[in-house]
Amino acid sequence: MPKRITMKDIAQELGVSVTTISKAINNHPDISPARRRQIQSLLAERNYIPNYMAKNLRSARTKFISLIVSDNTNPYFAKVIKGVETVLSRNGYYTLIFNNNEDPEKEFTLIRELLSINIAGVLICPAGGSDKGISLLRENNIPYVLITRYIERDCDNYVLADDEKAGYLGTKHLIEKHGEHVAFFNHLPGISTTRDRLLGYQRALKEHGIPFREEYVLSNICNQEDGCNAARTMYGLMGGKHFSILCYSDFVATGAALYLQENGLAIPKDVAVMGIDGVEMFSYFYPGLSSIHLPKFELGAKSAEVLVDIINRRAQEEEEYPELPADPLEDVHIIFEPTLQESGTT
Amino acid sequence: MPKRITMKDIAQELGVSVTTISKAINNHPDISPARRRQIQSLLAERNYIPNYMAKNLRSARTKFISLIVSDNTNPYFAKVIKGVETVLSRNGYYTLIFNNNEDPEKEFTLIRELLSINIAGVLICPAGGSDKGISLLRENNIPYVLITRYIERDCDNYVLADDEKAGYLGTKHLIEKHGEHVAFFNHLPGISTTRDRLLGYQRALKEHGIPFREEYVLSNICNQEDGCNAARTMYGLMGGKHFSILCYSDFVATGAALYLQENGLAIPKDVAVMGIDGVEMFSYFYPGLSSIHLPKFELGAKSAEVLVDIINRRAQEEEEYPELPADPLEDVHIIFEPTLQESGTT
DNA sequence: CTGAAAGCGCTTACAG
């Protein structure tokens, strides 16, 4: 590896101090415009590339932000990731991506490791089952924003969709168009979205005077295969009744739809299927699925904005009151509204 | 921010030198087992977290690897990304993700910036139109592996699928099942995959004694909307002939399929539609599309393995022969075989 | 406006 040009090289070539070079680079006021121009132009000519690691070691601040989701291939998360990456790049931050595969242990190990690299902040859709990872962030005073899922209603910074309302809107739509027998294919327990969407489902039933039947709700339905199997189970269970299905996600809904169509059932004539998430990609299928639209890109983008803002405010406070230890910044809670997205056919 | 525990703190507490602590941490042979155990246990007790930035500054080697794709929401890339992330995490590397949006200028700016953070290596699916970004990597002697697309056949390290064969297999299948009128919806020009898939398309035509008709090939068809529009155009052009469509990707194919189905055309009875990529997610739609399967996860995983291997070999060489400057490592070229993936219906 | 000096937290020859 040929050695790279450093500030020291430039300083020697110009017969000035390294301090002066540093000031020129960082647009410090304590420097004459002429000097600055002279230095800047040599820097450019020599193709100087700053050493970010050295800079960071001194200032103890990095531009690395970790983004932890369960699975980047899930089209829902893919959009969230894109929102995050777009905003972070624009703000000069780097997006380190990780999949926790819904495993809280993996999440914990990961976060533990992240502490070594002086991460500036973390954006995370936390796995259910344990908050060990999040606790580690709290203990180490790392700025973080929960995306999509929260842990406690009044705790942490988070950017979510109103999942109760999403479940409510979907169920209401199905009841009104397809009658009282609405099955619900739900996600993993122990996660706020699972809980809240179920609450919304129940509220819609209640509002329409329909009793809640536990057997209509299947849990742990996470992907297309699960959706396909769940549809088989539910179809058997319904025994010929006209029914409809609300799925936790569009991803699951496509699996359910496959089973039904392959078995000669028309959607929505025989069985209506509805998803949640509003994955645009899936709207290109015929017959289209209705869904509850959630602003995925915006969820990612907004959470990145919130995190960057928190990081900046902290840095500013530390500059202004270096003596004060912890900063009691108020938690940020942002909740997006879901909307009904009817396809032409369902 | 409360100061974090450093090696110095531990050294003082134990009355030994920082050097000794460092050796204990790095399992250096020059240290007695008793000492090592004593130090390790205090480290654990005090919850010591190494400062990665400092470590890196000294050793000039990071664990950051950049992954640049055009769009992480494209289900093809989503799988590639997952393959990369899985392998890199397992090897202790961090995946920095970026979208270049097929813009070579953005790619260049990005790579320029990456040089500052002492990136260990780059995995990139290069945008077409300009190789400025890649040149920067070459000039700065940064290890990199091209994923999915190559620039020159004998240059660089790359991990690809055999795109000529993919185009050939798809076209051959369509000709044999649906006759001579095979339209091809192709991607952006100036990219190896676009070029090679077209070559395969032409080879299959030739082999079957069918003339190449330029008007059957539409270019710049990149997403579902493009696919939908292209299907409209081609349907008009064919004027009632029975024809079939090979699409550059499954993503595009779903767009084409939507147009046809919405206009009352049955797939594949009236018009057969075929994709390339074999996106599993799409196989959950009915009627399923046939496709050419490419091993997406494996492409990502393998390219990450190749890169890690290159980085390790370089490090080793530098250790063994620190006097030698450049290392003439042989380029690695890996090409995966595509396979025909027939759906039950198409 | 400029610069000498200390220091960020670690690793690595080198001497003992």
Place this chain on the structure above:
DNA sequence: CTGAAAGCGCTTACAG
């Protein structure tokens, strides 16, 4: 087996 010292490339009080 242990440690003093130099140094990675930068920033930041501080003095002039």
